């Protein structure tokens with residue numbers, strides 16, 4: 100068990116280091132920040148002075164070392180535009196994104212798992228067919244289209260919901276629903292097929308032979324066995340959803356990380372882009388680590404490896 | 405009152421009458437169980453034998469009303485347990501019977517334990533469901549069952565998971581689960597096929613011991629006639645969804661009537677002969693969704709007659725308790 104945890108932790112650290120290298124290199128490939136900052140009419144001395152100030156004249160390896168050791172201390176540099184620490188900017192926006200992603204994720208997961216289980220218990224029923232149609236649409240319709248259609252119907256025509264912005268739960272409905280629909284579809288399909296597999300197993304028959312009530316056969320014996328693919332899918336969906344917030348936040352003017360990243364890219368504010376990429380990756384790696392721990396909790400065969 | 409008297413007078417734990425279980429599939433109706441009848445007394449062991457796919461497992465599952473749906477359905481007959489017809493019971497009433505009055509050991513014990521729950525948890529389940537016992541007594545009962553099945557150090561075993569146990573151990577656990585609520589009837593569906601021979605013999609001895617102690621009625625499904633000879637009192641030979649011959653073990657082994665039974669016995673390798681060739685039955689068992697009219701064994705039968713291909717033979721009694729369905733023994737119709 101401890102070996103398993105230690106191994107996963109080590110893998111996570113290596114992963115973060117790898118990501119930091121990629122982010123560092125990519126940020127430097129987009130052009131000389133000093134040039135960008137000062138504009139086309141800048142004088143050479145100014146450019147050189149700025150480069151020296153930011154350490155851009157040092158060898159790459161030294162620059163990377165500075166970057167990573169600062170990052171470990173929570174310092175990812177200053178935003179070129181806001182002249183504020185980007186870490187603070189990122190953390191300031193994080194709650195908004197977490198709220199949007201969290202609510203969408205909760206809706207998507209509950210709807211996907213419950214719907215998938217019901218569909219698997221009665222394959223071929225009207226519910227199963229409805230679920231199939233709804234999830235097919237959810238997967239194939241792009242989120243921006245859903246968003247625009249929703250805005251037109253519920254905000255522009257009916258005036259039931261605000262078009263964009265944040266503040267009340269009513270602001271949350273359309274963006275959360277848009278994201279949830281797209282990601283519940285995958286969870287529904289996966290849960291259905293995982294449950295169908297498990298329900299065929301001999302141990303399910305044995306549970307019935309023992310006289311276990313049907314709801315318990317499904318909720319205890321079958322669901323726990325289907326949980327590994329379900330949890331994997333949930334984690335994957337959370338990450339897809341988190342990335343999806345980039346578009347949704349932009350459409351609904353939701354002041355989260357996604358929007359911060361888009362603004363950063365448009366303003367060529369490279370420390371902001373760099374921080375968003377790095378921190379989001381760290382978040383994803385942390386989620387993966389948590390999922391690995393969850394596997395061990397669910398399945399004793401992993402725990403006793 | 406009358407029904408109570410009947411219960412006592414018949415003395416049968418189980419009576420299966422003209423049971424029919426069909427699968428309604430895209431390729432047609434599969435008559436997996438097609439008019440099966442037999443009875444079983446207290447303490448008696450019935451061997452149910454026949455080639456793969458002849459409907460043994462489905463017969464057993466039909467008794468418990470656990471035929472795999474939605475394609476499979478019991479379409480007719482009666483299953484009478486201690487005088488009560490199980491086929492007319494509600495699903496809720498059936499749940500109180502499963503695991504309590506009737507238990508079953510499934511065909512593949514290696515995969516019939518749930519990998520994500522402890523042995524203790526899975527053994528305690530039927531006890532908790534069917535007996536009103538305190539937590540402590542439930543665990544006592546579980547340990548008692550493990551001891552009954554000769555599993556060493558039960559205190560440690562109850563906290564283990566199936567993958568930590570050997571096949572033989574797992575099989576004993578499954579046996580323990582089946583016996584934990586003092587059933588009237590135990591159905592063992594090829595309980596030893598996935599075990600090696602020594603463990604197989606041990607396990608059968610164990611089952612037999614418990615059966616005699618508790619005076620259980622038992623159905624032993626197998627295609628191993630060696631096992632039948634060791635543990636069964638009576639044998640029912642099944643072919644293509646029907647019982648073609650039924651009788652005492654001795655009768656069946658020494659005076660088999662039906663050509664299929666003879667063929668089955670002939671395919672059994674004998675110890676005294678040098679095993680130069682392994683007997684097999686010519687031909688394939690028929691496809692159950694497209695059975696020929698008449699006797700299903702006719703295409704493979706060495707003693708086939710014209711009438712065999714036209715009409716299914718009626719049951720003839722050869723001796724008390726020894727019946728067969730074969731035209732060789734039926735009074736020929738004019």
Ligand SMILES: Nc1ncnc2c1ncn2[C@@H]1O[C@H](COP(=O)(O)OP(=O)(O)OP(=O)(O)O)[C@@H](O)[C@H]1O
Nearest residue numbers: 427434436455456457458459460461462472475692
């Ligand atoms: N779910 C199902 N759908 C359709 N047909 C089925 C289904 N389950 C079983 N059958 C049919 O019922 C017949 C009897 O199956 P059963 O499992 O009872 O055979 P068996 O005698 O137990 O064989 P084995 O010795 O291989 O266990 C088979 O021929 C099979 O084709």
Ligand SMILES: [Mg+2]
Nearest residue numbers: 460461462511
């Ligand atoms: Mg079988």
